[in-house]
Amino acid sequence: MTIERTLDAKQTAIPAISAATAVGDMARLNAALNEGLDAGLSVSDAKEILVQMYAYTGFPRSLNALGELMKVVETRKQRGMTDAPGREPGTVPTGKDLLDLGTANQTKLSGGAVKGPLFEFAPAIDTFLKAHLFGDIFARDNLDWKSRELATVGALSAITGVESQLQAHVRISMNIGLTPAALHDAADALDRGGFPDAAKRARAAVEKQLASE
Template identity: 65%
Template structure:
């Protein structure tokens, strides 16, 4: 459901067209809105996303919305690419990761370092002491296997993550956490406001509201600490 954006006529987004295209792709894939995803993928490829950019976004989806949504979204990407090829459109393949992710203890070490850098400090707490397996999975699978893949920059990954989480109800604390992470990797407050407007314009009022509330809570937290 599209709703009107509150960006005034003539206002310029600080996100470029490619970055803006990532947001609805991530949100529609997360919500399982396959018809809308197909349209968003076409728009994203037209806006400069490469095939591997789109693949990376939809593979990363598994960590936030589960393997079924990720697999369905990747299947839709295959269909979109086949249709575009039949129409004579040759989409750029894009880059592959420049190195192979480590394994074993080295992967845990790399993932822990990535998580610490993204979060702005070590991540620990009672939840991870209660269920240490989830801590290991986060560090090795998400921040290791996925975030070690350097063919999609971290700002793009965070735009995608916030889009994915905002599309789902009940994840307000995670959306706020990723607003903080987005700022840690160089997205400005205005970039993130633009993200909320893309959600409002392209996805739903509910998704936009979740993102907007999380951003305001994060900015208030930063102001309180300063």
Template identity: 60%
Template sequence: MQDQLVTTEKAIIPIAAFAANGDMKNLQVSLVKGLDAGLTINEIKEILVQMYAYAGFPRSLNALGVFMGVVKERQEKGILDAEGKVSTPVSQDTDSLTYGAENQTKLVGQVVSGPLFEFAPEIDRYLKAHLFGDIFERDVLTWKQRELATIAGLVNISGVNSQLQSHYFISLNNGLTPAMLNEFVSILSQHCGEEISSNAQQVLSNVFAIIKEL
């Protein structure tokens, strides 16, 4: 069984991290490296679009603008990057709320509920219908790749450790292994520095401790 991140998966980490915190200079470098590593144009678009659900529209739009410039510059240099697959059309027989709820349950491993969603049922609907429906239903990226992008984005946003912890658990339910998550932290250290990677490791260690007690 593969227990290490492949080259394209490693390339996702800095792209998502710098898109999420708005570091456009380092994002540009990471985008170039991502294309050189074999990520397709459409795969990177998916990563940057998905980041809006965690970091907001402004960061996502800015990141897409930088990527558009990178692609254009490479084309002018005669570098023709692979466009990549497009998403399979979604069945018109089911609405996004229905398949979003199903996707969320599969991702998490159980039905998601709680006081927060009872207090604000609108956010529960938006999460199910849009994030886990409209976005996660798109098959340009695997759920493993999407969760890798998610934790990379969350770790580079301050004050969201509870969400990071939740997505560590989700990632372990969707193809990422403990060894891969440790590798993830190591890659973060290389790109984002000791403070970010130290926090990521602390949250991850807490996740491993919880799992050990189960």
């Protein structure tokens, strides 16, 4: 029986890559990376996903995952497999221009200006989010925003205790055009990748978002 999916093969591979990174499961990450490269992710795509993960899972997880990607790429080369290198990102602005761009990106992704008592209490984190996460990272144009959000949802679904952040990124995903069906596809990919609890959290977040609309 043919299963109709709304994500393409490359997009479908992303959630398991980020989930495995989030929990530090190198065996599952190895499998997910191979699946993603087989599906057509470039080496640059895979690197960019794992670089972005440091903002959500921390430097140690991201660095370990990048090390695993290096092993995967080398092993595939030794087996005679050729993976597309992909492209490097374009130039990202600096200084005030970067902060302005990051603020604009955050506003577009979120569907409105992001503010609140937390950011007034700790304005530094607001600046870091705007200038670095939504500026330095989301301004890098070698990975599209839908792919970045699939990676983020996959990672946050795999981590316990971050339900509000997962909910926010499910909302962002829908704001930028990922449909509920696509997000359910992402949850199914988490299931197939060996992350059933993450899949349940992802589905619950989608249903909660739909109920709030």
